[in-house]
Amino acid sequence: MKKILTLSACILSVCTAQLKAQQTAKYSWSNLPKAAVPVFKTDTFNIVKYGAVADGITLNTKSINAAITACSAQGGGVVLIPQGLWITGPIVLKSNVNLYVSRAALVQFTADKSQYPLVEGNYEGHASVRNQSPVSGTDLVNVAITGGGIMDGNGTGIWRAIGKDRLTDAEWKQLVASGGVVSENGKSWYPSEAYAKGNTIKDVSLIQAGKSLSDYAEYKDFYRPNMVVLTGCKKVLLSGTTFQNSANWCLHTLMCQDVTLTDVHVRNPWNAQNGDAIDVESCKNVLIENSTFDAGDDGLCIKSGRDEEGRKRGIPTENVLLRNNIVYRAHGGFVIGSEMSGGARNIFVTDCTFIGTDIGLRFKTVRGRGGLVEDIYIKNIAMRNIIGEAILFDMYYMTKGGSTLGIKNIPEPTEATPQFKNFYVSNVVCDGAERAILVRGLPEMSIKNIYLENMVLKANTGVQLIEANNISLKNITLETKDTKPLIYVESSTNINLSGIKYTSAEQLISIAGERSANVTLSNTNTANSKNKPDFTSGADAKMLTIK
Known part of the structure; x- marks a missing residue:
């Protein structure tokens, strides 16, 4: 009877845990985050009627802003920028205004830096001095930039x-x-x-x-402006427009709610300093779809403030859906960090393609950031010609991540210790990378609960798992040149490797570090490995189970 009661208690405990997990999981692939879209009146305010001239000489700052002000004051509507070359200084958006940039209209921001006054802004997670952004809006409701035209930030040779x-x-x-x-x-x-x-x-x-x-x-001149900065806004829409040649980050949404980007194009030179395509920072309810990003830095990037300042703000980026997007040449295709001190959660990425980026899926942080990044869901990703890692989790961003083998005094975690956990990534194909997968945590805070499934990764080298806990690689095909070893595990625990496919390897797996434990290799043909697993720096054969 006692055994039966014990078994019943265990079953009840498991069921309770599963129910709790279901209740706390706000979103799933069948219930994706949504963003409310702004609605505008149809009244149209043509900038020409406010004195704008498309002669490539006239500075139209006052005319464009006058049209925006009039539109907002009369209850909102559409501010029309017709076809033509329009030179302008900073444009300030207002509530209930849809700034419509007509197809073949070119809004060229002036090279005259005196037109951009110094302002108190925010950059890389800190309150910073900036030149006023070419396009900005603060604490707005119902605001949009639409139309098939072009907005050019004049960054090359002027700002960067x-x-x-x-x-x-x-x-x-x-x-x-x-x-x-x-x-x-x-x-x-x-x-x-x-x-x-x-x-x-x-x-x-x-x-x-x-x-x-x-x-x-x-x-x-050092305080290069981000091109489009929207701060504290609700119901934001960017649709159809091309944003190019930004002086710094191109699109920056900060502490906004209900943000939609669809059919947006970002074109920055590959060598554009800090030329991020879009940085979504401390925002809630975001949809980015059917868009193309060609960036000089990170492509699709999630942020939430930096270090103590970001932790005090305490606003995570959450409830985000990215789908059907293409990223060229960026430092990272989809990126979280490194300024993620406010945290990130409930992020969904699906059906995206990265071509020629430095890294494909890039998750970066460092000691001092703090912040919790969790519940990240990614599937159906195609990559080609990736310069570095196809998939990277790294807690040593911009620092030297040396080996922690033999470390005796592991630091205690603090509020400044970052955390990555609960990532679910599946259906990834990468044709060409330097390394297939790198997971590198801290000795005081391992990267936890990473589930990678159904992938074909062609790379020069295979997999490295360092300071990681509860990592699952299932049905992963690795086609690599350097296979000694194909999979390297260091100071990591609860590693499940199942259905690993490869043609041949000098060595299939190597385990290092006395803190490694519970490494399981199953449903994998070990006969294609020329050498047996090895165990170094305090590791031993008891750490590995082969099924």
Whole structure:
């Protein structure tokens, strides 16, 4: 009777846990996050009626903003930018306004930097001094940029610095001849002396107590603006428009709710400094679909503030759906981090393609960030010509991640210790990468609960799992050149490798570290490995079970 009661209690406990998990899982693939879409009146306000001239000479800042102000004041509607070349300074959006950029209209933001006053903004998770963004809006409701036209941020040769190694000889000579300043070592070009001076001062853009904006004026050119910045807005729509050549990040939504991007195009040069396509930061209810991003930095990027400042804000990015998107040449195709101190959760990514990106799926953080990233669901991803890792989880972003083998004094986790857990990734095909998979956690905070399933990964090297816990690789085909070992496990526990397919390997698996444990290899043909598993740095054969 006692055994029966014990068994019943266990069953009840498992069922309760499963029910609790179902109740706490807010979304699933059958119940995806949704974003409310703004609705506008049909009243149309043509910028020409407010004095705008498409002659490529006239500065239309006042005319465009006057049309926007009038539209909003009269209850909203459509502000029409017709076909033509429209030179303008910063555009400030207002509530209930749909800024419609007509097909073949080119909105060219002026190269005259005096038109962009210094403002208090936010960049890379910190309150920062910036030049006013070409397009901005704060605390708005019902706002949109639509239409098939082009908005050009004029970043190349005006705002951004660039390294000599990122240009051809002819391009470098032409750039130097245009003006600007070449660094003392001759390896970098800066658009002005003010930029060069700002580049030498640490944290020069951070807003300091007791200082006014005028105190930063001598470094003005260094504070490159993000092209489109929407802060604290509700019901945002970007549709059909091309945003290109941004001075810094291209699209930045900050603390917004109900954000929709559809059929959006971002075109930044591959060498555009900090040329992220879109950064969704501390936002809730987001849909990005059917869009194409060609970026100089990260492509589709999720953020939520940086370090203590981000933790104090405490606003995660949550309830996000990304589908049917293409990313070219970016540093990462889909990215979370590294500024993720406010956390991220309930993120769904499906049916996306990454071509020529540095990394495919990129999840990055570092000690000091803090923040919890959890409940990330990804499926149906195609990649080609990935320069680094096809899939990367890394807690050593911008730092040197040395081996932790033999470490005796593991730090205690604090609020500044980041966490990655509960990632579900399936149906991934990658044709060409340096490494198939890298998972690299911290000794005080391993990366947990990562489920990778149904993949074909062609890469130079295979899989590395370092400081990881409860990692599952199921039905993974690895076609690699370097196979000694094909799979490397270091200081990791509860590793389940099932259905690993490969043609041949010098060594299928290697386990290192006395803190490794419970590694299981099943449904895998070990006969294609020329050498038996090896165990180093305190690892032993008891850590591996082969079924």
